[in-house]
Amino acid sequence: MxxxxxxxxxxxxxxxxxxxxxxxxxxxxxxxxxxxLPTRNKYGLVFDAGSTHTALYIYRWPADKENGTGIVSQVEACTVSGPGISSYADNATGAGASLKPCLDKAMEIIPVEQQRETPTYLGATAGMRLLREQNSTKAEQVFAEVSKAIAEYPVDFRGARVLTGNEEGSFGWITVNYLLETLVKFSFAEKWEHPRDTEVLGALDLGGASTQITFQPGVPIEDKNTSVFFRLYGTNYSLYTHSYLCYGQTQALKMLLAALHQAFSGLYHNLHFLNLTRGQSLSSVQATIRQFCTSSWEKVQKEFPTEKRDHLRDTCAASSYTLTLLVQGYRFNHTTWLNIHFVRQVANIDVGWTLGYMLNLTNMIPSEIPQRxxxxxxxxxxxxxxxxxxxxxxxxxxxxxxxxxxxxxxxxxx
Known part of the structure; x- marks a missing residue:
């Protein structure tokens, strides 16, 4: 049983x-x-060697890209101590040494196994353009020393060079429109797509030694020297861009008073100091600048007790020049003034030429097919x-x- x-x-x-x-x-x-499988990230480094200062931007993007162009994000920005590299004309070794603290910081962020494949660039703008015109030998010495310093690090250094004014303006245009999602946008279908019925914006930039204007015109561009072409995320863009050397803030004010040293986006900083970047009318902006410029030195110091004296001294001239450039130079009027948006960052990412430069360069960096x-x-x-x-x-x-x-x-x- x-x-x-x-x-x-x-x-x-x-x-x-x-x-x-x-x-x-x-x-x-x-x-x-x-x-x-999840795609691995790639990294890139871009030095913005401006006329008054240098900054290193660390970027990252998925290796598989979208329609040939990377979806790039800013990981970190590191401001180099001291003036721009063009200021080291008589001390070229100092230019190279100044970059090392920021490179050390980048090496702490980028995984060790990916450092040697990280493309690294140094782009110099109007400050080095002027130095090259004044003394090409000294300019080459500065470039040799910064190249030597970067080459000491385990990165894929691809050279240091002077950007043309048109490159600076057009890469800045890419940055602005990428950050404002007029070039590519993550849709409700959970994929990256070209936005429909979205107009791209023009971009204005006021630097220390030059100013740039870039936009997509509605008519063919006759002067090929002011025409640039980009293919981004599967879409073609023909742009008008022009750079005015020596019309940057520092160079322009040298004609009027002592040298003025500001950060990258002069259009933003000059008007932001007077609280004029929040969509005020042109009449209001003109009245505020006029009131500031007619105030006594004692009154100005009392209103801004913590501000540096040299900045206070130059604010009237700097803001007046910004207003003159936009109204008399670029021909903005009472109606079109409201179309200008003064920004320093978009989505916590710095607005400048370096992100657009990195985006465009990802077109030339091979894409990696995700493992399945x-x-x-x-x-x-x-x-x-x-x-x-x-x-x-x-x-x-x-x-x-x-x-x-x-x-x-x-x-x-x-």
Whole structure:
């Protein structure tokens, strides 16, 4: 009787095991899904060697890219201590040494195994353009020293060079429109797409030694020297861009008073100091600048007690020059003034030429095809795991039953 009971339990367990085995088999075979592994990130470094200061920007993008162009994000920005590299004309080695603290910081951020494949660039703007015109030998010495310093680090250094004014303006245009999502946008369908019915914006830049204007005209550009072409995220862009050397803030004010040293986006900083970057009318801006410029020195110092004296001294001239450039130079009027948006950052990312430069360069960096694996959906994997656990319990139980049917000598009980 006991033997028959053990045998019945054994056969029942075997039957259940068979059913569970078939269920696991079907789960594994019918629910297999081909999936892409997460793509690794790539990194890039761009030095913005401006006329008054230098900054290093660290960028990152997924290696698979979108329509040939990377979806680039800013990881970190590091301001180099001291003046721009053009100021080291008589001390070229100092220019190279000044870059090292920011390079050290970059090496802490970029994974060690990816450092040697990280493309690294140094782009110099109007300050070095002027130095090259004044003394090309000294300009080359400065470039040699900064190149030497960067080459000491385990990165893929691709050279230091002077950007043309048109390059500076057009790369800045890319940055602005990329950050404002007029070039590419992540859609509700969870994929990157070219935005429909979205107009691209023009870009104005006031630097220390030059000023740039870039926009997409509605008519063909006759002068090819002011025309640039880009293909970004599968879309073609023909732009008008022009740079005015020596019309930057520092160079322009040198004609009027002592040198004025400001950060990159002079259009923003000059008017932001007087709280004029929040969409005020042109009349309001003119009235505020006029009021400031007619105030006594004692009143100005009392209103801005913590501000540096040289900045206060130059604010009237700097803001007046900004207003003159926009109204008389670029011909903005009371109607079109409201179309200007003064910004320093968009989505916590610095507005400048370096991001646009990196975006455009990703077109020339080979894309990596994501590795693919075959696997189960999470729900099916969980179900299969539970069933396998039950099967193991039943197998253990069945072995226990079989063992119990044996006597110590190995014979079945009668």
């Amino acid at each position: 006991q033997t028959r009971l053990f045998r019945a339990v054994g056969w029942s367990s075997a039957a259940v095991l068979a059913v569970l085995g078939v269920a696991v088999f079907l789960l594994v075979l019918t629910s297999v899904k081909d999936a892409a 694996v075959t696997g189960l959906k999470r729900s099916n994997w969980t179900a299969a795991t539970v069933l396998l656990a039950i099967m193991l319990i039943l197998i253990f139980s069945l072995l226990t039953v079989i063992c119990c049917q044996k006597t110590p000598s190995g014979y079945e009980m009668l």
